[in-house]
Amino acid sequence: MSSNLFARESLAGRSRTALSSGIVTLVGAGAAGNNIAQTLALEGVGELRIIDFDTIEPSNATRSPLFPKKQVAEAPGKAETLAHSVARLSYAERPVVRYGNAKVEDLGLGAFVGSGAIVPAVDSLPVRAYLADVARLLGIPLVEIGFGFPVGQVSVYKNEAADEVCWRCNRADASTERASCSWYARKMAEDGKVPATQTLAAALSALAAEAVIQALHGRFPLAGRRFHLNVETGASDLVTVRRDPECAGVHRLHEAIAPLPVTVDAALPEVFAALKAMASDPAVRLSGLFVREAPCALCGSCVRLNAPARTIAEPPRCSACVVPASTVTPILAFSTIAEEDAIELALPNLRALGFAPGTVIEIEDRSSGNISAVKLAGELGELFTTIDLPPASTMTVT
Amino acid sequence: MNTVRHEKNESLVPIEDCMSNNTNTATPTPPGAITVTFLHPRGAGKRPISLNKAITGKMAIEGLIQKRFIEARPNSGYALVLQRTKEELPLERSLIEAGLEEGDVINVTDVSAGAGA
Numbered sequence: 001m002s003s004n005l006f007a008r009e010s011l012a013g014r015s016r017t018a019l020s021s022g023i024v025t026l027v028g029a030g031a032a033g034n035n036i037a038q039t040l041a042l043e044g045v046g047e048l049r050i051i052d053f054d055t056i057e058p059s060n061a062t063r064s065p066l067f068p069k070k071q072v073a074e075a076p077g078k079a080e081t082l083a084h085s086v087a088r089l090s091y092a093e094r095p096v097v098r099y100g101n102a103k104v105e106d107l108g109l110g111a112f113v114g115s116g117a118i119v120p121a122v123d124s125l126p127v128r129a130y131l132a133d134v135a136r137l138l139g140i141p142l143v144e145i146g147f148g149f150p151v152g153q154v155s156v157y158k159n160e161a162a163d164e165v166c167w168r169c170n171r172a173d174a175s176t177e178r179a180s181c182s183w184y185a186r187k188m189a190e191d192g193k194v195p196a197t198q199t200l201a202a203a204l205s206a207l208a209a210e211a212v213i214q215a216l217h218g219r220f221p222l223a224g225r226r227f228h229l230n231v232e233t234g235a236s237d238l239v240t241v242r243r244d245p246e247c248a249g250v251h252r253l254h255e256a257i258a259p260l261p262v263t264v265d266a267a268l269p270e271v272f273a274a275l276k277a278m279a280s281d282p283a284v285r286l287s288g289l290f291v292r293e294a295p296c297a298l299c300g301s302c303v304r305l306n307a308p309a310r311t312i313a314e315p316p317r318c319s320a321c322v323v324p325a326s327t328v329t330p331i332l333a334f335s336t337i338a339e340e341d342a343i344e345l346a347l348p349n350l351r352a353l354g355f356a357p358g359t360v361i362e363i364e365d366r367s368s369g370n371i372s373a374v375k376l377a378g379e380l381g382e383l384f385t386t387i388d389l390p391p392a393s394t395m396t397v398t
Numbered sequence: 399m400n401t402v403r404h405e406k407n408e409s410l411v412p413i414e415d416c417m418s419n420n421t422n423t424a425t426p427t428p429p430g431a432i433t434v435t436f437l438h439p440r441g442a443g444k445r446p447i448s449l450n451k452a453i454t455g456k457m458a459i460e461g462l463i464q465k466r467f468i469e470a471r472p473n474s475g476y477a478l479v480l481q482r483t484k485e486e487l488p489l490e491r492s493l494i495e496a497g498l499e500e501g502d503v504i505n506v507t508d509v510s511a512g513a514g515a
Contacts (some may be wrong), residue, residue, distance in 0.1 A: 031514020054515065063514050121513040128511055146510040148474055151440070153509060170455075170477065170489045171509075196514030226477075226486070228507055230440070239477070239507065240485045 005091065006044065014043070015217060020093045022216035023047040023114050027104050027131055028121035029054075029078035031063035031196045032145050035205030036119060036212070037082055038066055041090040043213060048086055049098045049115070049384060051107060052079040052122075063198045077101040080385070087387040098384035105287065105310055107383045108356030109134055113257075113375065117141045117215045119208060125171075132167035133250040135159050137373070138257075138360065141215040142167060145208040149197050150232035152204045155241065156211050156222040159253060165224055165241050168249030200231045254373035257360055263377045264351045264359065268342040271350060278372065279365035283338040290337065290353055292345060295329040296321050302329040306345060308354030309333065336364060350376070357382035432500040434493075436462060439476065439508045443467075449498070455489035462506065474510040481505055 006016060022045045026033050029052035037048060055075045056067055066085035067078075083099035090097070100107055104127060112118055118140050120131040128144070135142040135157065142157040144167055157166055207229075211222050228237040262274050275282040289309040296303050299321030305312060334341060337353060347353060355361065358378025364371050380386070431450040436458075438444065445467045449458065455478050462468045468476060478487040481503040488496050498504075 028513050123513050123515045125511045146512055148510040148512040151508045170486055196512055201514045239479045242486055244488055246490045
């Protein structure tokens, strides 16, 4: 590839090393995801990981420059479609593009390990809150973007220290309702709101992409501040965001994450044996509640679920309920699992608790109260499909 | 009816009694309260409001929605930005305890979680 290819970017202070070795995880492959990925690919960012479980809808097309026109009607997966377009567009020396057509929580924290930045480009507030917590726990910079025509914002969180401001600080309005991005977009349209236009998406995505590029260079000029733009009037504002002492977010991070030589499919006694080498009385912190039992939605009697709460889509029903029970069973759920709980629940492995291959797990030592983090064995290939292109030096650029 | 909890006496009072329009100059500001001006996020006017010490940022936003100065928006929220410092005000703490002063101007700002699905 011509050595002059990045001559202009070099003048702007871009380091080829920083960009070609940079890994960016982009959650959401809609308008923001398309526009940000397009810029990062052109800038030669080495690896992009794209996560989205939604499929393309016709209304996405006019705000998503990397969704090929001829594919829109076929409603393919957003992440897969964007990943293939990005791979073709990338000027990285050896571009690697990974995609996961999955809910981000199902991929676990291992999907983010090694990232130089995480970009929540999703419509869901709870998913943004989840990603803010992930970024803080792993100490990865978070570049946030959000918009609803004609206004939007970009903000940056360095996540270098536990007590820094995080995206969740002062976000008491973040609902717990979870739905797909397409659902949110339809809801806004039904309410007469314009969720995005290409002008707004492109303008703010450019700012977010610049913040990502700066982060890959270890620079954070926007950290702790939020830039607001009205694309219609040109009005803008730069606001300082402050740490909220009452923040419900995760204000701790793990500077060292030890490898745990077991997989997500290892039997739980084997897992706890390995953990006891690190903590005398270990309990595994779950990423969400694990529900052992809950009342039947009709009769109130006990229904055994043994499932992560996020996988329970419908209110539980027992097999045969006719008469309302005299007492309603309380919900019994776990937020941590110790060895005795694992035996009582009779679960086969960590996967049954909702963990993914290669994920990072927080371990609470019940004797000391210390919290540490371990990374399970596992490959990114278990989470993502990878598009690995030949080195750019073999490509012809004229 | 929405209620707010006073920090000191723990009594519950209607939010309307804690946060009132103060556009009528004949109405005195209650003792301990201050009058500040909220600016609409998209330039559609301003609203002088009397706030007492119990009002948090979240209550102020809820009050402004109740008074139809701003609208409830799906999948997004509002931030309150103190114009003289360009700093975001806390949602869960008393605005007065956070440093709000008589005559301050507060920008009500859209904070969206939209990403163009």
